[in-house]
Amino acid sequence: MISYPLLLExxxxxxxxxxxxxxxxxxxxxxxxxxxxxxxxxEDIYRLIKEENPNINIGIATVYRxxxxxxxxxxxxxxxxxxxxxxxxxGLKKHHDHLICxxxxxxxxxxxxxxxxxxxxxxxxxxxxxxxxxxxIVGLCExxxx
Amino acid sequence: MISYPLLLExxxxxxxxxxxxxxxxxxxxxxxxxxxxxxxxxEDIYRLIKEENPNINIGIATVYRxxxxxxxxxxxxxxxxxxxxxxxxxGLKKHHDHLICxxxxxxxxxxxxxxxxxxxxxxxxxxxxxxxxxxxIVGLCExxxx
DNA sequence: CTGACTGCAAAATCTTTGCAAAGAC
DNA sequence: GTCTTTGCAAAGATTTTGCAGTCAG
Numbered sequence: 001m002i003s004y005p006l007l008l009e010x011x012x013x014x015x016x017x018x019x020x021x022x023x024x025x026x027x028x029x030x031x032x033x034x035x036x037x038x039x040x041x042x043e044d045i046y047r048l049i050k051e052e053n054p055n056i057n058i059g060i061a062t063v064y065r066x067x068x069x070x071x072x073x074x075x076x077x078x079x080x081x082x083x084x085x086x087x088x089x090x091g092l093k094k095h096h097d098h099l100i101c102x103x104x105x106x107x108x109x110x111x112x113x114x115x116x117x118x119x120x121x122x123x124x125x126x127x128x129x130x131x132x133x134x135x136x137i138v139g140l141c142e143x144x145x146x
Numbered sequence: 147m148i149s150y151p152l153l154l155e156x157x158x159x160x161x162x163x164x165x166x167x168x169x170x171x172x173x174x175x176x177x178x179x180x181x182x183x184x185x186x187x188x189e190d191i192y193r194l195i196k197e198e199n200p201n202i203n204i205g206i207a208t209v210y211r212x213x214x215x216x217x218x219x220x221x222x223x224x225x226x227x228x229x230x231x232x233x234x235x236x237g238l239k240k241h242h243d244h245l246i247c248x249x250x251x252x253x254x255x256x257x258x259x260x261x262x263x264x265x266x267x268x269x270x271x272x273x274x275x276x277x278x279x280x281x282x283i284v285g286l287c288e289x290x291x292x
Numbered sequence: 293c294t295g296a297c298t299g300c301a302a303a304a305t306c307t308t309t310g311c312a313a314a315g316a317c
Numbered sequence: 318g319t320c321t322t323t324g325c326a327a328a329g330a331t332t333t334t335g336c337a338g339t340c341a342g
Contacts, residue, residue, distance in 0.1 A: 019295085019296080020296070020297090021295090021296055021297065021340080021341050021342075022341075022342090023296090023297065023298080023340080023341075024340095025297085025298075026297090041331095042331085042332080043331085057298080057299070058298085058299080059298065059299040059300065060299090060331095060332090061298080061299070061300080061332085061333075061334085062297080062298060062299075064331095064332060064333070065297085065298090065333090080226055080227065081226065085330090085331060085332085099268070099269070099272055099274050101274075102277060108272055108274070110268055110271075110272070112264055112268060114260065114264050115261055115264050115265075118258055118260050118261050118264075119261075119281075119283060122245070122256055122258055122283065123245070123283055123285065125256075126245055126254055126256070126287075126288070127287075127288040127291075128245050128247075128254070128283065128285050128286070128287055128288065129285045129286040129291050130283055130284070130285040131248060131284055131285040131286065132283075132284045132285070133281070133282060133283040133284065134281070134282050134284075135265075135279070135280070135281040135282075136279060136280050136281075137265055137268065137269055137274065137276055137278075137279040138276075138277055138278045138279065138280075139269065139274050139275045139276040139277040139278070140274070140275040140277065141272075141273075141274055142272070142273040142274065145273075145275050165320085165321080166321070166322090167315080167316045167317075167320090167321055167322065168316075168317095169315075169316075169321090169322065169323080170315095171322080171323070172322090187306095188306085188307085189306085203323085203324070204323085204324080205323065205324040205325065206307090206324090207307085207308075207309085207323080207324070207325080208322080208323060208324070210306095210307060210308070211308090211322085211323090231305085231306060231307085
């Protein structure tokens with residue numbers, strides 16, 4: 001896993017390349033995603049950053065804007081929950097898919113080589129240029145089945 | 147594939163079982179999904195039904211309510227597109243997954259036995275009770291690569 | 293300095309809800 | 318007749334945008 005200083009550097013490089021500025025708010029959001037393993041809504045991120053940094057001012061719009069930027073830069077990635085919006089996570093980990101618990105909302109990550117390969121083959125079969133793929137298994141986690 | 151009269155009967159049975167009423171609007175939405183192979187937003191469905199039936203009154207709220215009902219009844223199913231909402235299709239076909247073109251929005255359906263099996267195995271491995279699963283391969287379709 | 297970024301509030305989307313009238317059974 | 322459904326418009330929820338002031342480089 002990448003270290004935080006390296007991640008920060010990567011982000012700053014991307015910003016520089018695009019004549020964008022490195023701001024306190026952008027750093028806080030990056031740091032939040034780095035430090036908090038999991039999947040968060042923009043609202044979650046906004047609220048938790050405010051809680052942890054009562055002295056800093058940050059607006060929800062900035063969170064949305066920054067998350068979009070981070071996703072475009074391939075530093076973060078999101079999974080969507082239909083009408084309930086998206087959740088973001090740091091996107092530098094190895095690609096993986098998700099098991100999502102319907103009851104408690106818990107998200108388990110997994111990676112399966114066989115599925116990855118089949119996906120490539122399917123895309124090829126349809127002459128489809130695959131950019132991304134997501135797989136969600138929805139159900140009940142071990143705890144919630146009790 | 148199920149015939150329309152049979153589908154209609156199935157729907158009516160479900161309605162009766164739940165003391166719900168069979169209305170013109172509900173039938174139109176069911177018929178629309180049956181006759182139109184593809185994936186539609188609630189807005190699409192609303193608009194197209196109105197176009198095809200200028201004499202009939204139908205509100206967008208009814209479309210939403212009915213789609214929810216159809217999905218709960220497992221007659222329709224939806225795939226979500228993040229903030230951009232959901233698209234619905236008749237859900238009685240054999241389970242399948244989707245290739246989604248980023249450019250033109252086209253959706254190609256596919257089914258792969260190997261992936262299906264692996265999903266079962268993964269769920270088992272995590273003691274996860276699988277209720278549903280979706281897989282989306284996002285990219286560029288054959289046409290849009292040109 | 294200059295142009296990008298920010299927070300705010302307003303706007304835009306998409307979906308749901310409250311309600312009185314209409315319709316199914 | 319009774320109870321559900323409907324359309325409408327208003328309300329919600331989530332996300333985006335316009336703008337004037339602020340800040341990074």
